[in-house]
Amino acid sequence: MLNTSNYKQIVSTIMIVVVSNLGVFIISKSDAEINVSKGVFAGTMLAWTKSQSFLDEVYTFNVDGIGGRIESLIDLYAETQSQLSICISIEIVSFSSEDREDRSYCSEGKTIYSLTSDSGADVLSGREELKIGLKNMGHFSWYVANAKSVPFYQRGSISPLFILVLTLVEMLIISYLFAIARRTLEVSKDSPPVSSEQIKLLDLQQSRLANIGKIIDRNKRVFAINKDLLYAEYEHPYTNTIYTNGKKERLRCSLAELENSFSLDLVRLNRSTLVNSTLIREFGEIQTKKDKKSYLLVLQVKSKSVELEIGKQSETTLLKVFS
Structure with a gap:
């Protein structure tokens, strides 16, 4: 039989193991x-x-156009994927002359050197x-x-050596626990x-990669979307994307492909319309239709009013956004 002292040892060890495993799980999940x-x-x-579309801009030496799309992409990731830091560099040579342009674009506060020289950073790169x-x-x-690339053991004053010692102590405690418990408990082998x-x-x-690939392959002059997208309407076989500045782009893709490819908070308004729920409160309002039974x-x-019909299945969602 186990005495009171042994029970206390078992409970204490279980608490240590649970807390340690929970911390490892949280870190692993975030990294994944x-x-x-x-x-x-x-x-x-x-x-x-x-x-x-990209190769056409390289061929025509449209460096400003390429740079604008890169800045839009970095801004989109800053809004939706703030756990990432990004740097992009381009070197383009004019096809018809000796003109050459070298440009770099980075997330706010970053340079290529600072991003790649961080010893704790897990950098993925390509050329x-x-x-x-x-x-x-x-x-x-x-x-x-x-x-946030600094290893968790360096975020405080704890050194890697302390982590190693703590791991060894934990292993000794677990071994001792097994030596006591195997006399009375059946250890599961599952x-x-x-x-x-x-x-x-x-x-x-x-x-996401499959959808993004489809959208890029079908559109020769437009690079997908950015954070200023206000709403999108499907008109077979195209999706018209309308931005807050009044700009309109035409993409050859379905609403489902657009909806499932990017991290914008897009909400289905009806069968043929998506709206950006993070912007519509700033740029719009809900009104009752003449029959007073729908919205x-x-x-x-850009100083013009656009009326979009709200489908019955989306009324509850849209009313919650504006509540």
Whole structure:
């Protein structure tokens, strides 16, 4: 039989193990989610640099156009994926002259040197040579790292040596616990159930990459969306995207592909319309239709009113957004 002292030892050890495993789980889960976001970003860069629209801009030496799209992309990630730091550099040579442009774009407060020289950063990078025919038109490089890249044991005054010693002590306590408990308790040999979290994260990455690839392949002059997207309307086989400044782009993709590719908070207004729920409160209001049994979303786009019909299935969601 186990005495009171042994019971106290068992309880104390279980508490140590539970707390330690919980901390490892939280850190591992956060790292897994960040790695998925980094993988999606790398896939987006690779798809974009291979697209016809990007190569056309390289060929025509439209450095400002490429730079604007890069800045929009970095701003989008700053809004929706704040755990990542990004730097992108381009070197483009004019096809018809000796003109050359070197430019770098980074997340706020970052440079390529500071991002890549951080000893605690987990940097994912890539480089694509830009060739049209046999002529080398320059290169395109990107770097993406965890914004909070310092290992957890360095965030305080704890040293790695202390972590090692603590691990050894914990192992000794667990061994002692097993030596006491095996006399009266039956140790289960079953393996713990395998979590589906990693499978879900990989599926999410593959789904987003597939949708982004489809959108880029079908659109030769437009790079997807940015954080200023106000609403999108589907008109087969195109999706019209309307931005807060009144700009309108035409994408060859479905609403579902747009909805499931990017991290904007897009809400279905009806079967053919999506709205950005983070912006519609600033730019619109809900009004009752003449029959007083349904609603309209009235948006102000560059001093013009746009009326969008709210489907029955979306009324509750939209009313909650404006409540």
